[in-house]
Amino acid sequence: MDLRVPVYIFTDAVLALVSLVLAAGVRFGGFSPRKGWDLDHWAKAAAIFVAVSIFSSYLMEVYTLPRDSRKRDILATCVQGGCAAFFFLSVVYYLAPDLMLGRGVLFFALGFFIVFQFSWYALSGIGARRVPFSRRVLILGTGDVACQLGGLVTSQRGAFTLAGYLDCGQGHLPTETVHQQELFGSQIVPWHGDLLQTAREHKACAIVVALAERRGVLPLQEMMRCKLNGLEVLDAPTFYEMVQGKLLLEEMTPSWIIFSRGFHRTAFAKVYKRILDVILSLVGLLVVAPFFPLIALAIKLDSPGPLFFKQQRVGMGEKPFILYKFRSMCQDAERGGAVWAAKNDARITRVGAILRNSRIDELPQLYNVLKGDMSLIGPRPERPEFVEDLKRDIYYYSKRHTIKPGLTGWAQVRYPYGATVQDAIEKLRYDLYYIKNLSFFLDLQILFETVKVVLFGRGR
Numbered sequence: 212m213d214l215r216v217p218v219y220i221f222t223d224a225v226l227a228l229v230s231l232v233l234a235a236g237v238r239f240g241g242f243s244p245r246k247g248w249d250l251d252h253w254a255k256a257a258a259i260f261v262a263v264s265i266f267s268s269y270l271m272e273v274y275t276l277p278r279d280s281r282k283r284d285i286l287a288t289c290v291q292g293g294c295a296a297f298f299f300l301s302v303v304y305y306l307a308p309d310l311m312l313g314r315g316v317l318f319f320a321l322g323f324f325i326v327f328q329f330s331w332y333a334l335s336g337i338g339a340r341r342v343p344f345s346r347r348v349l350i351l352g353t354g355d356v357a358c359q360l361g362g363l364v365t366s367q368r369g370a371f372t373l374a375g376y377l378d379c380g381q382g383h384l385p386t387e388t389v390h391q392q393e394l395f396g397s398q399i400v401p402w403h404g405d406l407l408q409t410a411r412e413h414k415a416c417a418i419v420v421a422l423a424e425r426r427g428v429l430p431l432q433e434m435m436r437c438k439l440n441g442l443e444v445l446d447a448p449t450f451y452e453m454v455q456g457k458l459l460l461e462e463m464t465p466s467w468i469i470f471s472r473g474f475h476r477t478a479f480a481k482v483y484k485r486i487l488d489v490i491l492s493l494v495g496l497l498v499v500a501p502f503f504p505l506i507a508l509a510i511k512l513d514s515p516g517p518l519f520f521k522q523q524r525v526g527m528g529e530k531p532f533i534l535y536k537f538r539s540m541c542q543d544a545e546r547g548g549a550v551w552a553a554k555n556d557a558r559i560t561r562v563g564a565i566l567r568n569s570r571i572d573e574l575p576q577l578y579n580v581l582k583g584d585m586s587l588i589g590p591r592p593e594r595p596e597f598v599e600d601l602k603r604d605i606y607y608y609s610k611r612h613t614i615k616p617g618l619t620g621w622a623q624v625r626y627p628y629g630a631t632v633q634d635a636i637e638k639l640r641y642d643l644y645y646i647k648n649l650s651f652f653l654d655l656q657i658l659f660e661t662v663k664v665v666l667f668g669r670g671r
Contacts, residue, residue: 216274219332220265223273226327227264227320231257231312234319256310259303264324267296270663276332285332293325347374348450349400349415356447356462357421361398363454371454374415375400406433410442417443419450456625457640458647460607473647476614480649487654488587492580499574506537506571513562516542519575524592527615531595532584535575539563570665576618588654589617590642601635608635611642614649621645621653624660 268274271292276285297317304311312320348364348371350357357376364373375398403409410418418437422429438444448467451459468474507518520538523531540558559567566572579585585592590611593601601608617623622641629638645653 219274222331223265223268223328224261226331227261227324228257230323230327231260231316231320233323234316237319238313238315256312259310260300260312260320263299263303264296267299268292268328269659270666271295272663273328273332282333286329289325289329289332292328293321297321345370345372346417347372347413347415348417348419349374349410349413350376350419350421352376352421353378353399354421360419360421360447360450360454363451367454371417373398374413377406377409378402406430407436407440407442410437415442417445419445419447421447452644457644460636460640460643463607471647476649480651483651484586484588484654488580491587492577495574495577496581506566509562510538514541514560523595524616525595525598525612526584526592527612529598529609529612532579534584534592535578537566537572537575539566539572573618580618584615586615586617587619588657589615589620590645591620591623591638592616601632604632605636605639607643608639611639611646614646619657619661619664621657624657624664
């Protein structure tokens with residue numbers, strides 16, 4: 212995880228609180244709470260303001276701004292976050308008027324917050340290439356996998372920076388591309404027989420093993436010395452997972468899956484997921500139920516055919532179930548057999564395009580979640596016809612069926628629309644990452660990301 216994100220979130224919480232206190236001072240002529248409010252009431256209002264300000268900044272992607280962003284881009288993003296905060300706070304104050312700060316306080320507080328936030332981000336962006344919170348890694352190997360990992364570190368400039376590549380006698384350098392030659396030629400580290408000393412000379416705090424052939428090449432004693440002296444030693448799949456938030460399928464082995472951390476589900480995880488599924492699906496159905504007649508009318512007026520689209524999908528343990536959606540395609544769209552859905556599909560109706568882009572067509576799946584066929588969060592359920600083909604083409608594909616499929620998921624919020632075997636491979640990387648690292652906090656992150664996907668039309 213990029214350490215600057217929690218640092219920025221904490222800083223924004225402090226800035227939001229300072230902004231609120233200053234706004235109260237300007238509006239009321241002093242830093243005392245609003246007239247008629249006790250300290251407990253003021254604390255609740257302040258907590259809501261801080262939480263909404265942080266959530267709005269997260270929603271507008273303030274915390275994932277590129278390190279080389281221009282100041283006007285930073286300002287525009289901060290203003291967008293402030294506008295989103297004003298909208299959400301207006302909704303909160305409408306539902307709970309007792310917590311309303313007052314228009315003057317709210318405007319002043321959001322104005323101060325935007326100015327402070329922009330100033331902090333603009334200043335922290337100076338010299339960002341130094342990446343103060345990053346960890347330097349030394350990649351052990353000069354093969355294609357090493358090149359791939361080094362390219363990721365160099366391009367992202369996130370939690371890690373590249374100390375260099377260590378050629379420990381594995382063989383020739385890759386010759387596939389000129390880029391690889393240039394990359395290795397400028398950052399190759401000579402092997403002197405002392406891995407610990409080499410790592411210290413290049414100020415590396417982690418060593419990543421990226422050797423194509425490990426037997427007879429790995430300097431095990433040297434690596435053990437590094438481990439015992441406080442350096443972290445990682446294999447290629449583990450490091451790739453940390454940097455990318457998905458799994459490196461090509462380098463995964465059954466033993467890596469068996470002995471790696473993760474791929475286990477506690478009793479707490481099973482209980483909280485089911486409780487969350489039941490509560491949120493019920494709430495969701497109750498909230499959207501009044502809009503169902505309008506959606507039904509629009510679908511019926513636009514094209515002939517049934518209101519709901521029912522289709523068999525593969526669930527947990529590869530058991531089939533019937534999935535429900537609002538119909539977004541013309542009637543008999545698959546008269547010739549199962550076909551991958553495509554972007555700008557000609558079979559999609561005019562109303563169907565709106566339903567798909569807004570994800571409204573997925574709402575009936577809340578019933579699937581309530582029944583227990585699906586979970587709110589998990590891999591996207593696929594059709595049996597496609598599953599059989601993908602299992603033949605992709606080695607680990609069946610492993611995604613070890614948990615319930617989801618209405619949303621890590622792959623849906625991290626990868627754009629896709630309808631090919633290659634897209635299925637990329638989505639599987641994310642699905643297996645989720646299965647490996649399943650936790651309440653990851654589910655919470657996915658729910659927040661889903662809000663961004665729905666609002667801005669990204670993902671699938």
